[in-house]
Amino acid sequence: MSELSLTSTIPTNQTISVPLLGLGVWKSRPKECFDAVKSALEVGYRHIDTAAIYGNEADVGRAIDESGIKRSEIFLVTKLWNADQGFEEAQKAIDVSLKKLGTDYVDMYLIHFPVSGKRKESWKALEKIKKEGKAKSIGVSNFMVTHLKELLNETEIIPAMNQVEYHPFLQDTKLKEYCEKNGILLEAYSPLAHGQKLEDERVTKLAKKYNKSNAQILIRWSLQSGNVVIPKSKNPIRIKENADVFDFTLSQDDMKEISNWNENFRTCWDPTTVD
Numbered sequence: 670m671s672e673l674s675l676t677s678t679i680p681t682n683q684t685i686s687v688p689l690l691g692l693g694v695w696k697s698r699p700k701e702c703f704d705a706v707k708s709a710l711e712v713g714y715r716h717i718d719t720a721a722i723y724g725n726e727a728d729v730g731r732a733i734d735e736s737g738i739k740r741s742e743i744f745l746v747t748k749l750w751n752a753d754q755g756f757e758e759a760q761k762a763i764d765v766s767l768k769k770l771g772t773d774y775v776d777m778y779l780i781h782f783p784v785s786g787k788r789k790e791s792w793k794a795l796e797k798i799k800k801e802g803k804a805k806s807i808g809v810s811n812f813m814v815t816h817l818k819e820l821l822n823e824t825e826i827i828p829a830m831n832q833v834e835y836h837p838f839l840q841d842t843k844l845k846e847y848c849e850k851n852g853i854l855l856e857a858y859s860p861l862a863h864g865q866k867l868e869d870e871r872v873t874k875l876a877k878k879y880n881k882s883n884a885q886i887l888i889r890w891s892l893q894s895g896n897v898v899i900p901k902s903k904n905p906i907r908i909k910e911n912a913d914v915f916d917f918t919l920s921q922d923d924m925k926e927i928s929n930w931n932e933n934f935r936t937c938w939d940p941t942t943v944d
């Protein structure tokens with residue numbers, strides 16, 4: 670692990686590789702988002718995670734454009750919002766997102782949430798969107814094992830990735846195993862538990878031991894767990910700090926210890942009850 674870097678990638682099942690660490694921009698207001706993406710790209714991030722519902726796709730697009738970095742060097746992800754799910758609706762939604770982002774394609778397009786009665790049709794639209802080249806790869810978000818099983822029975826293309834809430838305090842190991850078994854990458858959103866567990870004394874103890882920050886311990890844990898990880902910050906100093914996680918390795922004993930911290934602590938929405 671220690672030989673990895675900020676630009677290290679992991680292959681997907683769809684002939685595209687994903688940079689292991691990206692910047693999330695949920696709740697970043699337009700100006701903040703523009704500055705955050707610019708800072709991140711300057712530091713060396715090459716993976717940006719936005720969504721139609723975040724209302725900042727245009728700012729992400731503008732920051733990429735003004736960064737001077739080639740579009741082809743940046744892994745750009747956006748998501749299909751719930752209100753736009755359905756076969757026809759999803760095809761319109763990607764066009765709106767692309768226009769806001771100021772690009773011809775995204776590197777990955779995700780179904781944001783497994784909306785009942787809509788998700789299968791939405792997936793068919795995503796398959797079409799991929800074939801048309803508007804998304805280089807397609808995946809899902811907030812899909813639990815039941816949703817994935819259902820989808821895999823129907824799909825032509827297996828999702829490249831499943832973006833779910835995942836951190837030491839919410840470890841759905843059955844979901845992780847299912848994803849691994851089926852070649853679906855697990856991407857950890859809210860890897861800092863949305864900032865709500867940064868002061869946990871066990872995290873602080875490890876931060877002191879490794880001479881790193883609490884956030885860096887949580888991000889490093891995600892990486893060593895084999896997850897793609899997208900911490901969010903609007904603060905340039907923290908954006909840099911969150912990427913400075915490649916010069917240390919959590920020991921096997923510490924990884925084992927953290928594996929016992931699960932308390933099903935969910936900070937975002939709960940997809941487990943969606944039928």
Ligand SMILES: NC(=O)c1ccc[n+]([C@@H]2O[C@H](COP(=O)([O-])OP(=O)(O)OC[C@H]3O[C@@H](n4cnc5c(N)ncnc54)[C@H](OP(=O)(O)O)[C@@H]3O)[C@@H](O)[C@H]2O)c1
Binds near residue numbers: 718832862899910
């Ligand atoms: N697919 C989905 O349904 C879904 C749901 C939630 C999130 N996501 C994605 O995942 C990304 C990350 O998740 P998240 O935004 O919920 O939460 P997160 O990354 O777990 O935590 C973000 C919070 O931690 C703070 N923070 C960041 N770095 C820090 C540091 N080094 N030290 C102290 N505080 C720090 C941030 O504040 P500052 O900004 O002030 O630094 C913010 O309040 C989102 O932005 C989004 O792209 C997807």
